[in-house]
Amino acid sequence: MKTIFEKSVVGRVGVQLNTALNQDVELSGAQVRGKLNLPEVSELDVVRHYTALSKMAFGVDQGFYPLGSCTMKYNPKINEDMCSLAGFTDFHPWENPEFSQGTLEVIYRVQEYLKAVTGFTGTTLQPAAGAHGELTAVMMIKAYHLDRGDVKRNIILIPDSAHGTNPATANMCGMQTLGVPSDEHGYVDLNKLDEVLNDEVAGLMLTIPNTVGLFDKNILAIAEKLHAKGALLYMDGANLNALLGLVKPADMGVDLMHINLHKTFATPHGGGGPGGGFVGCVAGLEPYLPAENVVKDGENYKLVSDAPKSIGRVRAFYSNFGVIVRAFTYMLRLGKGGTEKVGRYAVLNANYIKARLKDYYHLPFSVHCMHEVVFNDEAQAENHVSTMDIAKRLLDFGYHPPTIYFPLIVHGALMIEPTETESKETLDEFCEVMIKIANEAKTNPEILQTAPHSTVVRRIDAVKAARQPVIACGVSCLKD
Numbered sequence: 001m002k003t004i005f006e007k008s009v010v011g012r013v014g015v016q017l018n019t020a021l022n023q024d025v026e027l028s029g030a031q032v033r034g035k036l037n038l039p040e041v042s043e044l045d046v047v048r049h050y051t052a053l054s055k056m057a058f059g060v061d062q063g064f065y066p067l068g069s070c071t072m073k074y075n076p077k078i079n080e081d082m083c084s085l086a087g088f089t090d091f092h093p094w095e096n097p098e099f100s101q102g103t104l105e106v107i108y109r110v111q112e113y114l115k116a117v118t119g120f121t122g123t124t125l126q127p128a129a130g131a132h133g134e135l136t137a138v139m140m141i142k143a144y145h146l147d148r149g150d151v152k153r154n155i156i157l158i159p160d161s162a163h164g165t166n167p168a169t170a171n172m173c174g175m176q177t178l179g180v181p182s183d184e185h186g187y188v189d190l191n192k193l194d195e196v197l198n199d200e201v202a203g204l205m206l207t208i209p210n211t212v213g214l215f216d217k218n219i220l221a222i223a224e225k226l227h228a229k230g231a232l233l234y235m236d237g238a239n240l241n242a243l244l245g246l247v248k249p250a251d252m253g254v255d256l257m258h259i260n261l262h263k264t265f266a267t268p269h270g271g272g273g274p275g276g277g278f279v280g281c282v283a284g285l286e287p288y289l290p291a292e293n294v295v296k297d298g299e300n301y302k303l304v305s306d307a308p309k310s311i312g313r314v315r316a317f318y319s320n321f322g323v324i325v326r327a328f329t330y331m332l333r334l335g336k337g338g339t340e341k342v343g344r345y346a347v348l349n350a351n352y353i354k355a356r357l358k359d360y361y362h363l364p365f366s367v368h369c370m371h372e373v374v375f376n377d378e379a380q381a382e383n384h385v386s387t388m389d390i391a392k393r394l395l396d397f398g399y400h401p402p403t404i405y406f407p408l409i410v411h412g413a414l415m416i417e418p419t420e421t422e423s424k425e426t427l428d429e430f431c432e433v434m435i436k437i438a439n440e441a442k443t444n445p446e447i448l449q450t451a452p453h454s455t456v457v458r459r460i461d462a463v464k465a466a467r468q469p470v471i472a473c474g475v476s477c478l479k480d
C-alpha cells in the first residue's frame, strides 16, 4: 500500500476554500510555513488513508477484547447519543445552579445509585479517573488522622496483589508504602499483616477483586485487624462489576473506596481517560470529601462547598461530565434487575473460561476466580513457547491478546477478563482458538514463536522498541 507521502502530487489540494469568503484573510510571510513537507493530496486520498490506518488497529467494536485488569468493555452506542444531547454539550459549567438543575440531577442520581450498590453514605464523583479516585481517598485518609491529632500515621500498607497505581498514589500523597505478601492461595497473608501493623499505619489499600482475580475471603478479618489499630481499610474497587448485586463493600468493613466508572459502568476506557473515579465513604469520613458536592434540597439540587474539613477540590468543575452521563444511561438500562445480574455474569463468564482452558494452560491459583482468570505458560515451557508467543499467535486469529506478564506475582501471567457482556458463543469461539494454540505449542511450536503471521506489523523487536523507541514517526516523516 502506498503511503500518503507516496501519493503526493505537487499542487494537488484537498478542499478549496471559497475565495469570496476568504479574501480578507491574507497570511503574512511569517505565518506561512513554506518549509513544511506536507503531502499534497486530495480529500479522497486523506479519507482513504485514515480509513486504511483505522483498519490496521484493533478496537472493542471489532472483536472480543479479553484484556484483564484495564479491560476494554462494552461501549453502548446509546451512551454516545445521550452524552451528545445539546442540553448537556452546550451547557457551561459556570452556569447558575438555577439553570443547571438537569445536570445536577444526573450527578445526584448517579451518586444515589452508587450509594445503593456500595452501601456508603458519603460520595463524590469529582475524580476524573481510577487513580485520581485513589488519590482523593488517600488524601481523605490523611486528613482524617491529622484532624484527630494522630500525626504519626504516615504508612500505607500495600498487598503484593494490589493494582500498581495503589503504591504510586500513596507515594504521591507523601506516604511511606510497605508491602504485605500474599499467602499460597493468593490472599493477603494475615500473619505477615500482623507483623507490619502498628500505630504508624494510616491504612491499607486492598484491591478487590485482587490482581490475581480473587476475592480475598479474609476481608472481614483484615478490616478488624486494621480498625483495632486505628487504621482504615481502603478498597480499590475499580472492577466493582465483579461484585455488583452480590455484596456491598460497606458491609465488609471497608471505610472508603473508589470505582472506575469506565470499567464498571460501560464508559470508554483508553489512553488514560477520560474516565470517572467515584469515591464512596462511611459517615465518619464524609467531612473530608472533596468540596463541592451535589445535594438535594427539597425539590431542587444544589452544589454545596461549605465543608471546612474537606480536602478541597480535586478537579476544576465537576469531573468528566460526559462520562457521568454515559454511566447514568447504562445504569438506567440495567435497572434493578440488570444490576443484580452484573456480578453473577462477570464471575460466571471468567469461571467458564477457567473451566474450559484449565486442562490446556496452567492455573497458578486453582480456587474460584472473580471477573478475571489468570493462567501462565508453565504447561508450554517444555516446548519453549512463552506467554508472549501465545499472545502474538492470538492476533493471527483476530483476537486482542489478554493482559500478559501482569500481575507480577505470577511468572508468565496470562490474564483473561471476558466481562459480563459477552455471549457464550463468543467465549466458546475464543476458547476453541486458545485450545488450538495450546495444541500447536506441542505440534508446531515455531508457528507460535514466529507469530503473528497475518497482521500488518509482524513481530517487533520488543527490546529494541523499549530501548530505542521511535515515538515521533509523523514528525520524522515530515523532516525527511
Ligand SMILES: Cc1ncc(COP(=O)(O)O)c(C=O)c1O
Binding pocket: 069, 070, 071, 129, 130, 131, 132, 163, 165, 207, 236, 238, 239, 260, 263, 272, 275
Ligand atoms: C484495579 C485497578 N485500580 C486502579 C486502576 C487505575 O484506573 P485509571 O486507569 O482510571 O487511573 C485500574 C485500571 O484500570 C485498575 O484495574
